Amino acid sequence: MKRNHLIALVVIAFLAGALMVTIQDASTYATFEMASKKTPESVTVVGQLDLEEPITFNSSTSMLRFTAVDKDGARSIVYYNQPKPTDFERSEEITLTGLSSGDTAFFAQNILMKCPSKYADEAQFSSK
Amino acid sequence: MNFIGEHSLWALAGRFFTYLAFTGALGTALFYGLNWLRPGACSGPDELGRPKAAHEPFLRAGRGAFALHSIGVVGILTVLLTAILSHWFEFDYVWRHSSRDLPLEYVFSALWEGQEGSFIIWIFWHAALGWFLVRGAKTWEHGTMTVVGLVQLVLTSMILGIYVFGVKIGSSPFVLIREMPENLGLPWTTIKDYMIRIPAFRDGQGLNPLLQNYWMVIHPPTLFLGFAATLLPFAYAVAGWIERRPLEWVTPALPWAYFGVGVLGTGILMGGAWAYEALSFGGFWAWDPVENASLVPWITLVAAAHLMFIVKKKKTSGGLTAIMAMLSFLLVLYSTFLTRSGVLGDSSVHSFVDLGLNGQLMLLLGLFSVGSLILLLVRWRSLPRSNADEAFSSREFWLVIGSLVLLISAVQISFSTSIPVLNKLIGPEGLVPILGEAMAPPTDVFRHYHSIQIPVAIVVSLFMAMVPFLRWDSTPNALLKRILPSLLVSLVLGGLAAWGLKFDQPMYTVLLITGMFSALSNLDLWLRYQGGGWRSGGQALAHLGFAFILLGALISNGKKVAISQNPVFLHKDFPANEHILIPLGDTVSMHPYWVEWTGERVEGHFQLFDVNFYGTAENQSPGKKLFSLAPYIQMNPRMGNVREPSTKHYWDHDVYTYVSFADMRSPEEKASGWTEEMDATMGRGEEVFVFEEYMMRCDSIIVKSAQMIEETGDLATLDMAAKLTLKHMDGRKETIEVPYAVRGNEASPGEAEFVNLGVKVRFDGVSDEPGRFKMKFWRKAPEEQEFILLQAFIFPYINVLWLGVVLMAIGTALAVAKRIAGPKPAPKP
Numbered sequence: 001m002k003r004n005h006l007i008a009l010v011v012i013a014f015l016a017g018a019l020m021v022t023i024q025d026a027s028t029y030a031t032f033e034m035a036s037k038k039t040p041e042s043v044t045v046v047g048q049l050d051l052e053e054p055i056t057f058n059s060s061t062s063m064l065r066f067t068a069v070d071k072d073g074a075r076s077i078v079y080y081n082q083p084k085p086t087d088f089e090r091s092e093e094i095t096l097t098g099l100s101s102g103d104t105a106f107f108a109q110n111i112l113m114k115c116p117s118k119y120a121d122e123a124q125f126s127s128k
Numbered sequence: 129m130n131f132i133g134e135h136s137l138w139a140l141a142g143r144f145f146t147y148l149a150f151t152g153a154l155g156t157a158l159f160y161g162l163n164w165l166r167p168g169a170c171s172g173p174d175e176l177g178r179p180k181a182a183h184e185p186f187l188r189a190g191r192g193a194f195a196l197h198s199i200g201v202v203g204i205l206t207v208l209l210t211a212i213l214s215h216w217f218e219f220d221y222v223w224r225h226s227s228r229d230l231p232l233e234y235v236f237s238a239l240w241e242g243q244e245g246s247f248i249i250w251i252f253w254h255a256a257l258g259w260f261l262v263r264g265a266k267t268w269e270h271g272t273m274t275v276v277g278l279v280q281l282v283l284t285s286m287i288l289g290i291y292v293f294g295v296k297i298g299s300s301p302f303v304l305i306r307e308m309p310e311n312l313g314l315p316w317t318t319i320k321d322y323m324i325r326i327p328a329f330r331d332g333q334g335l336n337p338l339l340q341n342y343w344m345v346i347h348p349p350t351l352f353l354g355f356a357a358t359l360l361p362f363a364y365a366v367a368g369w370i371e372r373r374p375l376e377w378v379t380p381a382l383p384w385a386y387f388g389v390g391v392l393g394t395g396i397l398m399g400g401a402w403a404y405e406a407l408s409f410g411g412f413w414a415w416d417p418v419e420n421a422s423l424v425p426w427i428t429l430v431a432a433a434h435l436m437f438i439v440k441k442k443k444t445s446g447g448l449t450a451i452m453a454m455l456s457f458l459l460v461l462y463s464t465f466l467t468r469s470g471v472l473g474d475s476s477v478h479s480f481v482d483l484g485l486n487g488q489l490m491l492l493l494g495l496f497s498v499g500s501l502i503l504l505l506v507r508w509r510s511l512p513r514s515n516a517d518e519a520f521s522s523r524e525f526w527l528v529i530g531s532l533v534l535l536i537s538a539v540q541i542s543f544s545t546s547i548p549v550l551n552k553l554i555g556p557e558g559l560v561p562i563l564g565e566a567m568a569p570p571t572d573v574f575r576h577y578h579s580i581q582i583p584v585a586i587v588v589s590l591f592m593a594m595v596p597f598l599r600w601d602s603t604p605n606a607l608l609k610r611i612l613p614s615l616l617v618s619l620v621l622g623g624l625a626a627w628g629l630k631f632d633q634p635m636y637t638v639l640l641i642t643g644m645f646s647a648l649s650n651l652d653l654w655l656r657y658q659g660g661g662w663r664s665g666g667q668a669l670a671h672l673g674f675a676f677i678l679l680g681a682l683i684s685n686g687k688k689v690a691i692s693q694n695p696v697f698l699h700k701d702f703p704a705n706e707h708i709l710i711p712l713g714d715t716v717s718m719h720p721y722w723v724e725w726t727g728e729r730v731e732g733h734f735q736l737f738d739v740n741f742y743g744t745a746e747n748q749s750p751g752k753k754l755f756s757l758a759p760y761i762q763m764n765p766r767m768g769n770v771r772e773p774s775t776k777h778y779w780d781h782d783v784y785t786y787v788s789f790a791d792m793r794s795p796e797e798k799a800s801g802w803t804e805e806m807d808a809t810m811g812r813g814e815e816v817f818v819f820e821e822y823m824m825r826c827d828s829i830i831v832k833s834a835q836m837i838e839e840t841g842d843l844a845t846l847d848m849a850a851k852l853t854l855k856h857m858d859g860r861k862e863t864i865e866v867p868y869a870v871r872g873n874e875a876s877p878g879e880a881e882f883v884n885l886g887v888k889v890r891f892d893g894v895s896d897e898p899g900r901f902k903m904k905f906w907r908k909a910p911e912e913q914e915f916i917l918l919q920a921f922i923f924p925y926i927n928v929l930w931l932g933v934v935l936m937a938i939g940t941a942l943a944v945a946k947r948i949a950g951p952k953p954a955p956k957p
Contacts, residue, residue: 015535015536015539018536019540019543021579022580025575026547026567027571029565042571043571059789062707083788084789087768087769110571
């Protein structure tokens with residue numbers, strides 16, 4: 001059984017290696033402040049869209065500019081180099097992946113939105 | 129109370145069938161289990177080879193219970209389908225997942241859109257497959273059916289929808305909306321004719337527009353049949369290990385394992401076809417957690433199925449085989465947990481919403497995992513020991529290595545997919561806080577997964593190319609020479625192809641060559657050494673199909689070209705994106721095509737954008753028209769608009785395009801020309817700041833004529849005007865008069881326009897405050913050239929992938945058929 005043990009060892013070594021690579025690839029959840037310290041590393045920021053601030057979309061560059069509030073309540077201007085996601089304003093939470101430019105803005109590469117559940121509207125059943 | 133128009137009897141029937149299915153499953157587990165585990169029953173067939181317990185009353189009871197269970201399951205399906213087809217929106221499930229305008233073919237999609245429905249389809253397949261065990265498992269019937277009964281018991285509990293001591297057990301699809309916890313006690317739930325009175329009950333919420341696609345009619349049931357198929361190897365493995373037959377279970381389980389490999393593999397890639405056709409992700413695979421969760425059990429099932437041959441032929445590797453077979457089913461359960469618990473909410477676009485069943489899901493998962501683990505540990509010693517190493521040139525040796533490579537692949541995908549779960553367990557706010565900060569999924573998922581999965585694919589394709597040529601025990605060197613021709617041809621062909629396709633990453637080139645190698649060598653094996661008949665072709669065809677899947681995925685993804693490049697330069701570190709702006713009627717260059725947007729039209733729920741593709745003429749101007757595409761936006765006021773692609777298929781490449789942005793305002797809104805309506809109340813000499821760039825001043829109010837009715841002193845006619853001056857911040861100035869007239873009781877507001885500054889005013893009348901007047905202002909909408917943003921990709925050779933799926937399905941079907949048919953009858957002399 002000696003060679004089988006050797007194989008087991010090799011497989012475990014490969015597994016460990018694969019997991020190491022995997023763990024190193026994992027990004028971290030951050031606030032805008034942490035993101036600015038981690039530049040140029042990509043991070044994931046969970047927050048909300050600030051609807052008070054303008055959401056502008058430049059169609060010729062298809063660049064979206066908006067303001068987001070992170071979990072600490074800090075605001076940052078966010079640039080997203082993609083067309084505006086559908087129902088963007090309705091999102092109740094947005095997950096931004098990207099990197100901070102230091103302290104001026106956050107450049108999102110990807111936006112995932114959580115929209116309010118369509119089932120939540122109980123008011124619809126009130127009899128009028 | 130009798131509610132008018134309500135089908136509460138049907139709801140009751142649905143509940144009844146649910147309880148029937150539940151108790152049936154309980155009976156199945158109980159009666160089969162009692163008979164199975166009674167002393168002396170675990171020793172297989174009697175001396176004459178007959179199933180020992182054929183006349184046991186418990187056996188009949190078990191079968192009867194399973195029949196009741198199956199009737200219950202079919203009943204559940206029937207009631208739910210009837211409710212959806214008849215638009216009974218008093219059912220919460222029907223209201224949530226369907227609507228009156230839902231086309232008939234999508235009724236099924238509505239059926240399995242929700243969690244409850246997808247549990248039902250899963251339970252249904254388990255019940256259907258269970259009958260194959262009842263009819264054909266012979267001595268294994270007790271053991272496997274006990275396991276099936278237990279699994280069904282736990283799964284049907286997920287749709288019970290009852291409260292036991294205040295704990296919710298399952299979520300029933302037969303709950304009426306007025307019975308939902310959040311509605312209990314609300315006044316309307318006591319109105320007799322609430323169904324007629326409340327408008328919300330006239331139509332349902334509708335099916336998610338993304339799922340209104342024909343792939344969504346067949347993808348979920350196929351996928352769930354694949355999931356269900358993992359139950360059989362699991363049941364056989366558990367039965368075998370409990371009965372101390374840790375090797376023998378493999379023979380009857382083997383065809384089912386391949387059945388699962390074929391169906392699950394097809395089901396997964398049907399999901400890919402759906403994503404490619406209906407989603408604007410730009411591809412058929414996105415390494416999304418939900419996709420991964422269905423891929424991982426397939427990978428371990430492939431490993432288990434291949435290992436089963438070693439157990440069957442060589443009576444070794446029993447432990448690893450059992451682990452892989454059990455793992456496949458457990459990973460299906462885990463995948464259920466991942467997609468349904470809401471834990472993926474942050475990281476996946478298509479997970480289910482949380483139904484508050486997390487505890488139950490975890491219990492289910494924990495029960496089966498811990499049970500399997502204990503079984504393996506307790507019975508590990510009943511495995512026959514073998515002290516000899518497998519020969520280096522033996523098939524069994526390389527099959528074991530291959531399955532371990534697959535395990536590495538499965539572990540990496542599971543690990544990364546489970547990051548949200550790990551956070552819940554060991555994150556800073558988790559159960560056992562170990563991590564300092566929460567882990568987030570990798571930001572570049574493609575790079576992340578490919579860094580491990582491409583090397584794995586290279587090794588797997590090499591194994592697929594060579595291991596089928598190896599013999600059990602050991603292989604003479606002469607046999608190994610058989611793979612030389614395909615190796616040489618694939619080196620040359622692959623090299624040429626890599627050069628022709630301009631592959632620049634060495635890993636991709638290697639995979640291209642090894643992929644071709646495995647395709648060619650399996651074809652060679654089948655045609656030259658196995659006679660090329662259908663009966664013998666299963667293995668080679670399935671391998672050929674999988675090699676094609678790898679090649680198709682590699683080329684179509686690795687050489688996917690975004691032809692829609694935004695020409696606007698932003699910054700050297702911030703590349704312009706891949707969305708091109710096309711003004712209406714314009715033709716813009718999208719190398720190698722020129723595209724023209726000719727207009728939009730509405731068809732039902734779809735807003736289609738007609739896009740023409742032209743070739744490029746010699747002088748770089750648009751050439752002749754090649755084809756037209758109509759990417760569309762599905763308009764759904766309740767769930768938001770969905771962008772859907774349109775694709776031109778050629779045999780060697782696809783041109784895939786979707787509208788990534790379009791002005792979806794109604795034509796009236798677009799044409800009105802005046803926007804940003806604002807109200808103001810003004811008096812003489814007052815100023816208002818309007819539209820953030822103008823100062824509006826009311827210079828004077830001029831009464832031009834007024835007539836009184838002499839008897840009453842009331843106003844008969846009045847003509848007046850407001851003299852307004854609008855001043856822009858840059859100094860431009862314009863003065864106009866806005867009229868206002870009263871004729872008896874009728875007032876007619878007047879309108880006037882600052883023609884040069886583009887502002888319109890309406891004089892609405894007298895305000896409540898004396899001496900002040902109500903005004904409305906609009907500004908002229910800027911002259912907008914209508915445009916769309918378009919994203920377009922070329923996917924080269926994606927048909928190789930789809931061909932691969934078909935070949936793999938045919939191959940596994942042939943292999944299963946061969947196993948079921950048994951050994952080939954001896955040729956007649």
